[in-house]
Amino acid sequence: MKTTHRGEATGLSLYDRAAEDAAATVIAHYSTSFGLACRLLGPRPRPHVRNVYALVRVADEVVDGPAEEAGLSPEATSEVLDQLEHEVMAAISRGFSANLVVHAFARTARECGIGEDLVAPFFASMRTDLTTSSHDAASHDAYVYGSAEVVGLMCLQVFVNAGAPRPVAPAPDLVEGARRLGAAFQDVNFLRDLNHDGQVLGRDYLGLSQPGDQRAAVLDRIDADLAAAARAIPALPPDCRRAVTAAHDLFAELATRLRADHGDARVRVPDAVKARLAARAMLGFAPREVRA
Structure with missing residues (x-):
């Protein structure tokens, strides 16, 4: 590591930071709720999880409005997304990117074993947002896998491998739990954003705008x-369990409120309730029981 005469990092170390x-x-x-959960992670996985979610958020923003607001056509937006995916894969291969968010993600991917098998499905789902406005059951499942389940699997790679000499494959029960939790998160978000997705973005992910709600x-x-994911959480490394429990319980609370609320307002969890859920997780309580 290069340092100045005062011991401060320079060169690649400074760039990494x-x-x-x-x-x-x-x-x-972009996410106060995620920020709250991330603070419950131990110092080993915390920066890596932030690196994953930052890239995911940037890609999501490309297809969710900012690019269009900047005057890009759908074709130009698709090209930007293609370029981002290419830069991500190149950065994972070479270990460097001029894009700071991509560079951070690539460092995490190289250390924790996140490869094209997870990156490619994610970008495929993002690309779907540019071409598909209404989903059936099959396309919904494919979209959720790429947009959410693989993000859970990326985080799982971090939980298991951050700081290890070389990445290893997570246990099958953890893989199942990560996928199920990611799917639950995405479907909750679809329900919360039903009006915005339909009226602003012109998308129907769940088919609820059609007859037969x-x-x-x-x-x-x-x-x-959520119930399946909760069963896997105790097997996570100790410095990850509290954060994942807090996230699980927050979305369980959102699901409960969505079941009770059919209004047009976006359902949210009050800050006081978020704090209580975080405190409960911090104290080491098991994930909230969800009756499936």
């Missing part, structure tokens, strides 16, 4: 996914 700070800034601007079935699926 700036990249991690850039990732943390992205998260701070299946809202209760979606909530039942969410509960089943």
